[in-house]
Amino acid sequence: MRLLIIGGTSFVGRTIVGDALGRGHEVTTFNRGLTGKDLDGVExxxxxxxxxxxxxxxxxxxFDAVIDPGGLVPAHVLRTARAVADSSPFYAFVSTTAVYQAWNAEVDESATTWPGVADQDGDPADLAHLPVHKRGCELAVEQTYGLGACLVARAGSIVGPHDNLGQLPWWLTRIAQGGRVIAPGDPARGLQLIDVRDLSTFVLAQVEAQAAGMHNVVPDGPNTTMGRLVDTCVQATGSDAVPVWMDEGFLLSRGVRPWTEVPLWIPDVPETAGFWAVSGASAKAAGLRTRPFGDSVRDTWGWLRSGGEVEAAPGTPPLGLAGEKEQQVLAAWDSAGVLQRRRTGWSGWAG
Ligand SMILES: NC(=O)c1ccc[n+]([C@@H]2O[C@H](COP(=O)([O-])OP(=O)(O)OC[C@H]3O[C@@H](n4cnc5c(N)ncnc54)[C@H](OP(=O)(O)O)[C@@H]3O)[C@@H](O)[C@H]2O)c1
Structure with missing residues (x-):
């Protein structure tokens, strides 16, 4: 097929470009030439x-189809879709499960989304409005192409080589440094992480079949746990790191911020009970296959070791706990454990 890929030089788009070339497609990319490099073999x-x-x-x-992996501003996506709608019959957009409004229960594609506006302008770096903007981008595509000629792929948290957000790379890098590492909450808490290569294969297969639709692109159910995330990072890096599993309430009371200071940590409270319980049933039925999580960890570590660096997009907050704060929290945890043991005689504190 003759494919136009908007962007295509950072993470998701870059992976799709590489895959598309490997599947024998003719690929044209469209970008400003500011981020990354176009892969060899594209126009x-x-x-x-x-x-x-x-x-x-x-x-x-x-073009036979347009793939838009990185659109963040509705007006930009609307402009792009309108520019190609008469000449290119199919449009695939990579959106996000962040478009859903409530996370207190499992969500499927029928769940209520934030109210986006198709022609809303904005700043791509304004991540505070990302959920509303991504919904607006979806509407821009749907209104220009009609539901029968577009794919909306709502990706969950994405991992894999060339990551440009940096959550799994942060865990790998921190664990590789060794020592005692803060580990949040219950090690058995399930996570749903989609490998960028599985997302890419899914999008391309739908595009090749011109299969319109809207899918959450996530493993259908947890594909790892917080405990396995930590363990696989220890194994992949060969580190001597020792996880110190801490009660979530304790971490919050010490001002540790979930998601940004401890990447991929979402507190297990009623308001976010559904965060890692997104239905991937429709994508699975449409052909999504997901690789073992350990492969994502190993290959991301391989990419970092070969000189790969997280090139975060503008607006992305820095990730991870500052070293000094980490040490203070560990010390406070140890003291709390000593006090607790003195009071109860219990000796079950981890780490
Ligand atoms: N990371 C996650 O966990 C996660 C989860 C869910 C969804 N997502 C979604 O996944 C997508 C990730 O996309 P990506 O960054 O990896 O895609 P990408 O296509 O690899 O990179 C973004 C591209 O957009 C181009 N671009 C930026 N501004 C442009 C403009 N004004 N005109 C033309 N081109 C422009 C950039 O090149 P230039 O700068 O050179 O123009 C770059 O090539 C996002 O849509 C995100 O919402 C991510």
Whole structure:
């Protein structure tokens, strides 16, 4: 097929470009030439989807399908879709499960989303409005192409080589440093992490079949646990790190911020009970296959070891606990454990 891939030089888009070339497609990328590098073998078009003038290079070009992996601003996606709608019959957009409003129970594709607006302009670095903006991007595609000619792939948390958010890379890097590492909550807490390569294979297979639809692209059920995440990082890095499993309430009371300071940690409270319980049933039925989580960890570590670096997009908050704060929290945990043992005679504190 002749494919136009918008962006295509960072993480998800880069992976899709590589896969598409491997599957024998002719690939044209469209980007500003500011982020990463176009892969060898593509036709690289330069342009900027944030202005009407910027999308002119797309005028008159014909493609069998367009794949838009990185759109963040509805007006930019609307402009792109309109620029190609007459000449390219199918549009695939990579969205996010962050479009759902409530996380207190399992969500499927029918769950209530944030109310996006298809022509809303904004700043791609404004991650505070990401859920509303991504929903607006979905609407921009749906309104331009119609539901029968577009794919909306709502990805969950993505892992794998070339990660540009950096959550799994943070865990690998921190554990590789060794020593006592804060580990949050219950090691048995399930996580749902989608490997970027499985996301890419799924998107391309749908595009090749021109299969319209909307799917949560997540493993259908937890594919790892917090405990296995830590263990596989220890194994992959060969580190002597020792996880110190801490009660979530204790971590929150010490001002440790979930998700940003301890990546991939979502407190196990009623409001987020469904965060790692997103239904992946429709993607599975449409052909999504997911690799073992250990492969994602091993290959991401391999990428980091070979010089790979997380090149975070503008607006992405820095991840991880500062070393000094980590030491203070560990010391406070040890003291709390000593006090507790003195009071109860119990000796079950981990780490
Ligand atoms: N990481 C996660 O856990 C996660 C979870 C769910 C969903 N997602 C979604 O996954 C997607 C990740 O995308 P990605 O960054 O990996 O895609 P990508 O296609 O690999 O990289 C983004 C591309 O967009 C191009 N670009 C940026 N601004 C542009 C503009 N104004 N005009 C033309 N091109 C422009 C960049 O190149 P230039 O800068 O050179 O233009 C770059 O090539 C996002 O949509 C995100 O919402 C991520």
């Amino acid at each position: 690289a078009l330069r342009g900027d989807r944030s202005t009407d003038e910027g999308v002119r290079p797309l005028a008159g070009r014909r």
